[in-house]
Structure formats: structure tokens, C-alpha cells
Amino acid sequence: METLWDFLTMTKGATYFVAFGLMIGFIPFFLFLTNREK
Amino acid sequence: MSVSRRGFLTGAAFGGASLAAGRALGGGGVHHFAGHPGRYGLLHDTTLCVGCRSCEVACQKVNGMPQTPGAVGDKSAFAAERRVTPDLLTVVNRYDGDGGAPVFRKHQCMHCNEPCCASVCLVRAFTKTPEGPVLYDPDVCMGCRYCVAACPYNALSYEYDEPLTPRVMRCTMCYDRITAAGGPKLPGCAEACPNGAITFGRRDELIELARDRIKKNPGRYINHIFGEHELGGTSWMLLAGTPFSRLGLHDELSHTPLPEIGTSFLSVVPLVITIYPGLLAGFYSFSKRKERLAAEEARAALAAERARADKELKEKLEAAAKKAAADKEKAVEAAVKKATAAAAAAQPKATP
Amino acid sequence: MSQTTVAPRRLLTPFNVIAGGILLVGGYILLVRFIEGLAATTNLTHNYPWGLWIGFDVMSGVALAAGGFVTSAAVYLFGMKEYKPIVRPALLTAFLGYFLVVLGLLVDLGRPWHLPYPFIRQAGPTSALFEVALCVALYLTVLFVECTPAAFEWLGLARWRKLVVQGTIALTVFGVILSTMHQSSLGALFVIMPTKVHPLWYSEQLPVHFFVSAVAAGLCMVMVEGALSHRAFSAQAEISHAELDRLTLGLAKAAAVVLATYTAVKLVDLSLAHKWHHLLSGWGAWYAVELGGFVLLPCLAFVIGYREKRLKLIRAAAAVVVVGIMLNRFNVSFIAFNYQLSERYVPHWMEIWMSVALVTFGVVVFRWIVQRMPILHEHPDYRGSH
Numbered sequence: 001m002e003t004l005w006d007f008l009t010m011t012k013g014a015t016y017f018v019a020f021g022l023m024i025g026f027i028p029f030f031l032f033l034t035n036r037e038k
Numbered sequence: 039m040s041v042s043r044r045g046f047l048t049g050a051a052f053g054g055a056s057l058a059a060g061r062a063l064g065g066g067g068v069h070h071f072a073g074h075p076g077r078y079g080l081l082h083d084t085t086l087c088v089g090c091r092s093c094e095v096a097c098q099k100v101n102g103m104p105q106t107p108g109a110v111g112d113k114s115a116f117a118a119e120r121r122v123t124p125d126l127l128t129v130v131n132r133y134d135g136d137g138g139a140p141v142f143r144k145h146q147c148m149h150c151n152e153p154c155c156a157s158v159c160l161v162r163a164f165t166k167t168p169e170g171p172v173l174y175d176p177d178v179c180m181g182c183r184y185c186v187a188a189c190p191y192n193a194l195s196y197e198y199d200e201p202l203t204p205r206v207m208r209c210t211m212c213y214d215r216i217t218a219a220g221g222p223k224l225p226g227c228a229e230a231c232p233n234g235a236i237t238f239g240r241r242d243e244l245i246e247l248a249r250d251r252i253k254k255n256p257g258r259y260i261n262h263i264f265g266e267h268e269l270g271g272t273s274w275m276l277l278a279g280t281p282f283s284r285l286g287l288h289d290e291l292s293h294t295p296l297p298e299i300g301t302s303f304l305s306v307v308p309l310v311i312t313i314y315p316g317l318l319a320g321f322y323s324f325s326k327r328k329e330r331l332a333a334e335e336a337r338a339a340l341a342a343e344r345a346r347a348d349k350e351l352k353e354k355l356e357a358a359a360k361k362a363a364a365d366k367e368k369a370v371e372a373a374v375k376k377a378t379a380a381a382a383a384a385q386p387k388a389t390p
Numbered sequence: 391m392s393q394t395t396v397a398p399r400r401l402l403t404p405f406n407v408i409a410g411g412i413l414l415v416g417g418y419i420l421l422v423r424f425i426e427g428l429a430a431t432t433n434l435t436h437n438y439p440w441g442l443w444i445g446f447d448v449m450s451g452v453a454l455a456a457g458g459f460v461t462s463a464a465v466y467l468f469g470m471k472e473y474k475p476i477v478r479p480a481l482l483t484a485f486l487g488y489f490l491v492v493l494g495l496l497v498d499l500g501r502p503w504h505l506p507y508p509f510i511r512q513a514g515p516t517s518a519l520f521e522v523a524l525c526v527a528l529y530l531t532v533l534f535v536e537c538t539p540a541a542f543e544w545l546g547l548a549r550w551r552k553l554v555v556q557g558t559i560a561l562t563v564f565g566v567i568l569s570t571m572h573q574s575s576l577g578a579l580f581v582i583m584p585t586k587v588h589p590l591w592y593s594e595q596l597p598v599h600f601f602v603s604a605v606a607a608g609l610c611m612v613m614v615e616g617a618l619s620h621r622a623f624s625a626q627a628e629i630s631h632a633e634l635d636r637l638t639l640g641l642a643k644a645a646a647v648v649l650a651t652y653t654a655v656k657l658v659d660l661s662l663a664h665k666w667h668h669l670l671s672g673w674g675a676w677y678a679v680e681l682g683g684f685v686l687l688p689c690l691a692f693v694i695g696y697r698e699k700r701l702k703l704i705r706a707a708a709a710v711v712v713v714g715i716m717l718n719r720f721n722v723s724f725i726a727f728n729y730q731l732s733e734r735y736v737p738h739w740m741e742i743w744m745s746v747a748l749v750t751f752g753v754v755v756f757r758w759i760v761q762r763m764p765i766l767h768e769h770p771d772y773r774g775s776h
Contacts (some may be wrong), residue, residue: 001595003563007595010664011661011662011663011664012662013666015658015661015662015663018657018661019654019658019659019661022654022658023652026650026654029693030647032693032697033643033646033647033693033696033697034643035697036696036697036698036699070495089585094532119438122436122585123436130455133504138661154582156516157516157517157582158514158516158517158519158579159506159514159517160513160514160517160519160520160523160581161504161508161511161512161513161514162512162513162514163506163512178504178507178511179500179501179504179511180499180500180501180502180504180507180508181499181500181501181502181506182499182500182519183434183500184439184500184517184579185442186439186518187440187583187586187660187727188437188440188582188583190583190586192437195434195436196433196436196500197427197438197500198427198428198429198435199426199428199429199430200426200427200499200500201423201424201425201427201428202424202425203500203501204428204500205499206428229776237728253634255433284606291585292550296582296584296673297582299581299582299584300518300578300583301516301518301579301582301595302576302594303518303574303575303581303594304516304521304578305513305519306597307521307571307573307575309568310567310570311571313572314563314566314567315563315567318467318566318567319563319565321467321468322466322467322468322469322559322563323468324469325468326469328469329469355406367558
């Protein structure tokens with residue numbers, strides 16, 4: 001990667017996936033956590 | 039060359055307009071702050087340095103510090119990399135160049151164009167003077183040592199053994215000498231260097247000089263002036279024949295001044311101050327509203343229950359009253375019937 | 391139930407003897423510090439200008455005192471009224487915590503009497519430390535005011551108490567603003583040091599990391615402090631063990647969510663700056679110890695503890711997070727700091743002792759106040775009032 005733009009394309013792009021994955025991952029986490037309340 | 043000439047011509051012809059444009063761009067956050075024009079700098083040519091340490095001793099001398107005896111020519115100091123300390127504001131270290139040949143690099147405060155130490159100081163004890171040196175005022179200093187921690191060149195030191203009046207210690211670029219009446223006197227180190235490895239002058243002229251040296255001796259130098267752009271540029275600049283990463287410096291350093299990176303977060307602070315009151319008032323109102331609704335619901339339920347009970351009671355009473363009335367009527371009726379019957383019985387055959 | 395009169399107590403209790411001993415040696419260290427300087431009392435060097443007194447007394451102290459703003463916001467702004475019994479102890483802990491931060495700073499600063507200089511002589515608004523100093527000064531004042539109702543009740547100053555209580559919401563809002571700002575600004579201190587703090591700990595988003603981890607630390611500190619003070623001052627405690635357990639469960643749930651969020655924020659940072667490869671280095675292993683052992687593990691423990699109502703597990707996890715926050719602040723301020731240098735910093739015994747003495751001093755003051763003022767219980771005259 002020679003340009004800043006290349007680097008940003010890779011990192012920013014990848015981070016969308018990472019963040020989205022983490023968001024989806026939060027759902028089962030929270031459901032598991034609050035399972036007792038039902 | 040044509041670019042700079044065009045820039046010059048544009049500047050001359052539309053000076054006022056470009057100034058206004060510059061201001062507008064500054065508002066947009068892309069304005070470049072060029073720094074004080076004509077400021078001084080120093081160029082250390084490591085290819086000329088022989089590691090005699092004359093500069094170290096001269097530095098101690100001009101700063102009125104005790105001089106390390108026998109330092110000049112003593113190579114034993116190079117066994118381990120040294121750093122600047124309160125009694126040695128500049129140090130020369132030895133590094134391995136190509137083929138193991140020694141390369142000597144002098145280190146001291148770099149006098150950054152956009153000094154990190156100044157930007158992190160919460161009492162503004164540091165000033166970037168128009169002449170180039172970064173100066174420090176111990177009278178306001180709190181002794182928090184944030185500047186020592188933040189300096190990317192590890193060029194600051196602190197008087198830990200002073201119990202009450204410790205100072206941050208660093209090269210002053212011999213401010214008093216270079217601003218002396220009757221023309222600048224060379225900084226102590228530059229004056230003492232026997233090999234011409236240290237050149238003092240106007241920073242932009244030094245850059246020209248360095249470029250010239252690189253151009254004329256392509257085999258001798260790497261095509262890079264350390265400090266021209268590193269972290270916004272420095273007053274002390276270096277030339278070398280060995281990559282700077284092997285001389286204890288960072289290679290490929292960003293050209294963005296650290297204060298720009300370091301203060302970016304501070305612009306969020308006013309946002310927190312302005313957004314939070316409304317946001318938190320919102321949360322507060324939500325919770326109050328929830329509370330109020332719950333209370334209202336309870337009250338409504340209570341009222342409904344009471345109304346139901348009232349109605350039931352009323353109905354019961356009514357029924358009872360009705361029943362009572364009916365009973366009464368019945369009783370009256372019965373009594374009347376009885377009386378009528380009795381009367382009928384008491385009047386036998388009397389009437390024909 | 392009135393605590394205005396204190397029964398005469400024996401002076402030579404084990405607690406007093408141990409605390410007195412620690413403080414006495416602390417006093418001696420203080421003397422050495424101001425007679426011979428930091429060189430005689432610390433292992434600080436020119437490369438490590440910040441050691442334990444910054445990493446623990448200031449960085450960790452402020453983070454662990456976050457329980458004050460978290461609980462008061464929960465109760466007064468978010469309407470979680472059931473947590474009201476823990477607000478006063480949390481606010482007192484926070485006030486003492488910040489007070490200790492300032493005391494610790496006075497020992498560490500080269501010229502401590504210059505402490506008010508940013509406000510009275512020359513301000514350096516470009517410094518993250520200026521922001522921290524301003525917020526800590528203001529927040530210490532806010533916390534002091536927030537703690538005064540208990541003192542006014544103790545002293546029987548009903549009108550003064552009413553005056554302060556009327557401003558509860560405004561004080562809480564101001565406290566949350568100031569806390570958000572300086573908790574994150576402590577992280578912002580290091581944003582200017584990308585060449586010094588190891589990439590795994592350095593981030594331009596460090597302010598956010600510090601803020602989120604401080605919320606977790608505050609919650610866990612409230613759990614730890616609640617359990618300890620409930621045991622130590624059971625005579626004063628109004629709420630039953632069962633009720634404290636119920637509140638602790640709620641806090642554990644919140645802590646689980648905050649720790650999960652913190653993990654996510656840290657992972658996002660690894661991705662944004664493309665630092666994954668650092669995980670395979672030795673520093674990466676150390677990072678994994680911190681994030682795995684002191685964030686993810688207690689997070690899991692909170693989840694299990696909350697689901698299965700295992701309070702011992704929850705309290706152990708809270709203690710682990712308290713240690714973890716210190717480890718994180720140590721990492722940023724001196725362990726993963728100067729990662730490119732071979733020189734390492736190990737605190738001098740006097741630095742450790744001084745920090746312990748500060749905490750001891752805080753515990754002594756906390757104890758003195760709790761045994762006199764209505765902190766762990768409601769004053770009978772003001773029962774049920776705001």
C-alpha cells in the first residue's frame with residue numbers, strides 16, 4: 001500500500017464489517033444475558 | 039521552478055484576493071501555518087561528524103554548567119546510547135553505519151516548528167520565538183512533566199533531584215547568543231565543531247544548503263533532510279548517509295504536527311458541554327414522564343375501581359331499596375287484603 | 391438510629407494501628423520527597439516522567455471514582471430510583487477519590503503550589519491536561535456540594551440541606567458533563583504520543599476507550615465498595631443484604647453490557663488502524679492478558695452471575711475489573727510506554743507505599759464520615775424525602 005487512500009480504503013472498509021459484526025454479535029449476547037428476566 | 043514563479047506572480051497580482059482566500063481556507067481547516075518567516079535553524083551533517091564531543095563540552099561551557107572532564111575525544115561514552123540530561127543538554131551517540139562504519143549523531147531539543155512541549159503545557163511555559171528557538175519559563179512551570187513525556191524526540195529532561203524548584207532542562211538553541219546585539223553569535227556547539235558538521239543559519243537557507251549538498255554528493259547522502267517535514271518540521275535538521283531509523287530516529291514520520299493530532303479531541307469538549315444538557319434533560323423528562331404516566335395509570339385504575347365499587351354499591355342499595363319498597367308494598371297490599379277480607383267477614387248477611 | 395453521638399471507642403484497634411503505621415511511614419516519605427526531591431523517592435527517569443503516582447493515584451483514581459456520576463445519573467436522571475441507597479456512598483467514594491487524586495498530584499508535581507496557575511496566572515488551553523485540571527477542579531467542587539446534604543443532616547441544618555437538594559438535578563447534569571470530559575481527556579493526554587505508546591494501546595480514540603472503561607470501573611468499584619462497607623459498617627447500613635444483592639445484580643448486568651461495549655470499541659480500533667498483526671508479538675500476548683483476563687473474563691462472569699444469581703462470582707469479577715482498570719492505566723502510562731526503548735520503569739518501594747498510604751487515608755476518612763453522617767442509611771428526620 002503506497003497511498004494513504006489505499007490504506008484508508010482497506011481499513012475503513014474492513015471496519016464497517018467488523019463494527020457490523022460486533023453489532024449483530026451484541027444481539028445474542030444481550031438475549032443470553034437477559035434470558036432470566038423472561 | 040515554474041510552479042513557484044507562477045505562485046509568486048499570482049501572489050503579487052492578486053495579493054489581497056489570495057489573502058482573503060487563505061482566511062476562508064483557514065476556516066475550513068486546510069490552512070497551512072507556515073511559521074515565523076526567516077527563523078533560524080541548525081543543520082547537523084552526520085557524514086562530517088567524527089564524534090569528538092567538542093559540542094557537548096562547549097554546550098556545558100556556554101550554559102555555565104560543570105564540564106565533563108576529558109570528554110573531548112573520549113570514545114568510551116559511546117558504549118551505550120545516551121540521552122540528554124539536566125547537566126548535558128546535547129549528546130553525541132555512535133551508531134553503526136553501512137559496513138559497520140561508525141556514524142555519529144548529535145542529539146538535543148529539535149526546536150520543532152510546532153512544538154509538542156508547548157502544546158501540552160497547561161500553563162504555557164513554552165514559547166516558540168519568532169527567531170526559532172523554543173523557550174521555557176520555569177517561573178510558571180508546575181512540574182507535571184507532561185512535556186517530558188510528550189516530546190517525540192526524548193529531548194527534554196527534568197531535575198528530579200531538586201526538591202522544590204525543579205526545572206525542565208533542554209537546549210535553548212543559545213537564544214541569548216543568536217539574538218545578541220550586534221548580530222547573532224554562533225550557538226556554542228556550532229562554534230566549537232572542528233569539522234564543520236554543524237551549520238547555523240536561516241532555516242530556509244539551510245534547507246537550500248542541504249539540498250545542494252545532496253545534489254552535489256549523491257553517493258554520500260540519502261536524499262532526505264530529517265526535520266524538513268517530520269511532524270511539521272524542526273529547527274535542527276540532519277543529513278545522513280545511513281537511513282535515519284538506524285540512527286535512533288523514526289523513519290517515515292508523519293508530516294502532521296503532533297499538536298494537531300493531540301488537540302483534535304479537545305474540539306469535542308465544547309460539543310459535550312452544549313449537547314449534554316439537552317440530552318440529559320431529555321432522559322430526565324423521559325423518566326419523569328414514565329413516572330407520571332405510571333402514577334396516572336395507577337390513579338385511573340384506582341378511580342375506575344372506586345367507580346365500579348360505587349356503582350355496585352349503588353345498585354345494591356337501589357336493589358335493596360326497591361326490595362324494601364316492594365316488600366313494603368307487598369305488606370301494605372297484604373294488610374289491605376287482610377283488612378278487606380276481615381271487613382268482608384264482619385259484615386255478613388247484614389245487607390240484603 | 392441517630393448517629394450524632396458516638397460511643398467512646400478504643401483507640402488501639404487493629405485497624406487504627408495498621409492504618410496509623412502506614413500513614414506514619416507515608417508521612418516520612420512525604421518529608422523525603424520535599425527535602426531530597428523526586429529522585430530520592432521515585433524511580434522516575436527522563437524517559438519515564440510519569441510513574442505510579444500518575445498511573446495509579448491520578449489515572450486509576452479518577453477512573454475508579456466514576457461510580458459517583460454513574461449512579462447519580464442512573465437515579466436522578468434515568469429514574470432508576472431503586473438504586474438510591476447506593477448513591478450517597480458512591481458520591482462520597484467519588485469525592486474522596488478525587489480528593490486523593492489532588493493530594494497525590496501535590497506530591498508528584500515538581501512545584502505543587504503552582505497547581506492553581508492554569509487558572510490564575512497563565513492558561514494553556516491546547517493542553518489535554520488543562521482540560522483535565524479544569525474539569526477535576528470543578529467536579530471536585532460539584533462532588534463536595536453533592537455530599538453536603540449528608541453533613542447538613544448530621545449537623546441539623548435543614549435549610550441548607552434543602553437549598554442543595556433543590557439543585558440535585560442541575561448538579562447531576564453538570565457532574566455527568568464534567569465526568570464525560572475529564573475521564574476521556576485523561577485518555578486524550580496520550581493521543582499526542584503516537585511514537586511512544588505501543589500501537590495496541592495507542593489510539594486516536596483513546597479518550598473514548600478511557601471513558602467507556604471508566605464507566606465499567608465505576609460500576610465495579612460501586613459493587614466492591616458496597617460489599618466491603620456493608621460488611622464493615624453493618625450497623626450503619628440500612629438496606630438488607632438481600633436488597634444489596636438485588637442492586638448488585640442490576641449493576642452486574644450493566645457492567646456486563648459496558649464491558650462488552652468496551653471490547654467492541656477496542657476491536658474497532660484494531661481494525662481502524664490495522665493493528666491485527668501486533669497481536670502476534672510479545673506485546674500482543676500482554677494485550678491479550680489485559681483484554682481477555684480483565685475485560686472478557688469478568689464480562690462472562692457478570693453474565694453468568696446475573697443469570698444464575700451468583701453474587702460471589704459477581705463480586706469477584708468486579709474486583710478483577712478494578713485491578714484490570716489499573717493494569718490498563720499502567721500499561722498506557724508506563725508499561726507499554728516507551729516500548730521502543732530497552733529502559734523499563736519499576737516503581738520504587740516509596741512510590742508504592744505512598745500510593746497505599748493515600749488509599750489508607752481515604753479509607754480512614756470514609757470510615758470517620760460513615761460512622762457519623764447518614765451515608766449508608768437515611769436520616770430519620772428526612773426519611774423518604776428527595
